[in-house]
Amino acid sequence: MDYRHELKYVVTDAQLTALENRIRNLMAWDSHVGEGGMYRIRSLYFDDCYNRCFVENEIGTDPREKFRIRIYNADPSRITLELKQKEHGMTRKLSCSLTRAQCEELMLGHPLSVDSGYPPVLQKLNILMRTRQMRPKIIVEYDRFPYVDKLGNTRVTIDRHIMSSSDISCFLQEGIPRRPVMTAGNHILEVKYDEFLPDYIYQNLQIPSLRQTAFSKYYLCRKFHL
DSSP states (O other), X not given: OOOEEEXXXXXXXXXXXXXXXXXXXXXXXXXXXOTTSOEEEEXXXXXXXXXXXXXXXXXXXXXXXXXXXXXXXXXXXXXEEEEEEEETTEEEEEEEEEOHHHHHHHHTTOOOXXXXXXXXXXXXXXXXXXXXXXXXXXXXXXXXXXXXXXXXXXXXXXXEEEEEEOOGGGXXXXXXXXXXXXXXXEEEEEEEEXXXXXXXXXXXXXXXXXXXXXXXXXXXXXXXXX
C-alpha cells in the first residue's frame, strides 16, 4: 500500500451532529459495519524499553512507526498485526494475520521462535522484541463509524468512546477493564485519501471552528499510564 493522506480533528457533539447529517447523504457505510453503522476496534500497542514510540509521538519525529495487534468487535477469530508508518504527514499500514497462539505469546512479551516463513511485518516485530525489548504496553478501544467513497479512495471515520486499559492479559477477552481518555462530548474525526480529496466531501467537512490537529490515540492512552 502506498502512503495516504490522513487528517485528524477533535470534534464536539454539536460539530459531529452537523457533520454526520452531511456525510451520510454523500458517502456509503463501510461494508464491515454492523448494527448502528459501527464496529468496535481494540488494539494492543507495543513500545520498547525506552518508550521510543511514545516519545517520538510527543516530539513529532518524522518518520516514525508503531506496531499494534488489532481485533474487531472483541472477536479473536480474526487477529491482525499491523505496522503503521508515518512520514511527511502521510501514513501507510502494513499488516499480516496472526494465529491466536502467536498473539498470546506476543501478549506475554515473548518473541516468537525464529522462522524465515513469517511475513515481513511479523519478522520485523520479532527482531525488535529481541534487540530493543519491544513489548505490549497499552490497549486502546473505541467505536468507529466509517464512511467510504471510491473517488480518491476516501474514508471518513468518526471514533467515539475512546478508552484505554493497561491490563494486557485481557486483550482477547470479550470485556476488558477500561477508562475514558477524552473529555466528555469530544470525539475524533479522521479523513483519509490517496491523491486527492473530492471537492464535494471537502466542502461538506467545512464547519466553524473545526481545526486539524496532530492526534494519537496511542499517545493519549499511554500518557495516562506512564
